[in-house]
Amino acid sequence: MKILMKSVDMICVSNKDGKISPIKYKFVGKDEQIHIVKINKILERNEERLAGNRMYIYKVMSVINNSKRVYEMKYELATCKWYIYKM
C-alpha cells in the first residue's frame, strides 16, 4: 500500500458512546470526476498519538470499480478531517 494522505468529504456516524465510524465519502479523482465511495466494512480500528496529535486509523473495505479493496483511512481529532491514508 502507498501513503496517499488525501483529504475527503466524509459522512460518518458518531454513536452514543462517542465511537466514530465512516460511512461514505466523496473525493475528486485524477479524472476530475467526483467519486462517491461507500465503506462496506470496518476491519480494524486503531489510534495513534504521534507528535502528540491524535488520529483514529481505520482499516476498511470498499467496492471500487466492482472489486473489493482493503485500505486505510485516518481521522484527525484536532481538525475533524478525514483522509484516505494508505491504498
Added chain:
Amino acid sequence: MKKYIFHIDANSAYLSWQAVYDLQHGSNIDLRNIASAIGGDKSKRKGIILAKSLKAKKAGVKTGQPLFEALRACPKLTIVSPNYQLYMACSDEMMSIIQTFSEKVERFSVDECFMELSCKDPLTIAYQLKNTIYKTLGFTVNIGISTNKLLAKMGSELEKPNKVHTLFEDEIMEKMWPLPVNELFMVGRATNKKLRKYGINTIGQLAKTDIEFLSLMMKSHGRLIWHYANGLDSSPVKKDSRKIKGIGNSTTTPFDVDDIRYASLFILSLTEMVALRLRANNMMCHVVHVSYHRASQGGGQGRQRKLITPTDNTNTIYKIAMELFKEIWDEGPIRHFGVRVTMLNTAEIYQKSIFDEKNLEKKRRLNKHIDLLRVKYGSQTIKRASFIESGIKNINGGIHEEYPMMTSLL
C-alpha cells in the same frame, strides 16, 4: 529499593517533533534525515536557527545562528518555521507518558523533564520509558540516570540520540571529568572564557580547582559550578513546576533605527508575538520590560514596570512598552530591541473578577480571534495599518519562553 533521578530530554526536539508531524500527514521526507533546521522566515534576513538536524550540524549549522549565516554554511538547508502549538502538544504528551511511570515529575523546559523514582532496576525502567515515548509519540529521547538532578542531566547529554546513560558518583571521573568545561551545566560562554584564561579546560580540572579561588573570581557562581563539577547537587525534583516565568521576544534590526516611528513599529511587532504567546498559554502578566542595544560600541538600556492590574492585551502591553522606551531612549541609533513580560498568572482567575467589564471582554475576544487566524493562516493574515509600506514585519523576533532554571530551584 533506592531512589533514582532520571533526566529525560527529547533529541533535537523542535526538529524531530516537526518531522514526526509531517510524516503523520503523509510527507515522504523525514526532516531528521536531511540537512534541515527550524527557524524564522527563510526569505528574510531575520530570525535564528532554533534546532537543526545532524546533517545540518555536520555542515556547520549552529543553534542560535542567524538564518543567513546558516544558509551560507549550508545552501541546501531546508528551513521550517516554528510551530509552538505543536511543541506544546508534544511536550504535554511526553509529560503525561512520564507521569505514568512516576508521580514525581518536574518539567524543566519544553523538552526536558526530571523524574524521581524508587526502584530496583533503573536501567530497565529507562529503556521502557524511552521505548514507550518512541512507540506512542514517534520521537526519540535521551535518558540520564543518577542520584541527583545535576548528574542525571549531565548523563543524558553524554551521547545522542536515543540513548540511556548512567552517571553515578563513582562514574564521574571516567565519564564527566574528561569533558570540556563548557559542557558543564551553567557554564555559559562568558564563564567558559574566564575559566579557559586560567587554564581550566575540562570539568575535571574545574573540580580540582580551589573553590576559594573560583569564589574570588566569580562569586557565588564560581562556588556553584565547582559543586556541579564535583557532581554535588541537592535540589529536589519539584512537581508541577511547569509554570513559565516569563515570555520574551527580541530582534536585531536590519538597519540603524534612530526614529521613533520605526522604533515603535519594532516594539509593536515584538509585542504582538509576546502577547500571542501569553494568551496561548492562557496567562496574564504583571510586569512589562523593554530594552534596546545601541548600534555602535554596544551598550543599551532596559526598564520595567509593574502593572496595577494584570493584562494579556497587545495594546496595553505595547502602550506601556512605549512609555518605558521613551523614558530610556537617548535618541541614539539602535540595532536591537527586546520586549518581555514576567510575573505571570493564569488568566482564568482574572477573567472572573473583570467579568462585568464588557469592553475588556470584547477586546479579549478580538485578540483571541486574531490569534486564531494568525496561527491558522500565518502571521501576515491580519496586520495593523501602521506596518503597511514600512518594510517591517508585523510580527517579529525569536520568541523565548523562560522556564525556571535549576539554580533558581536549589
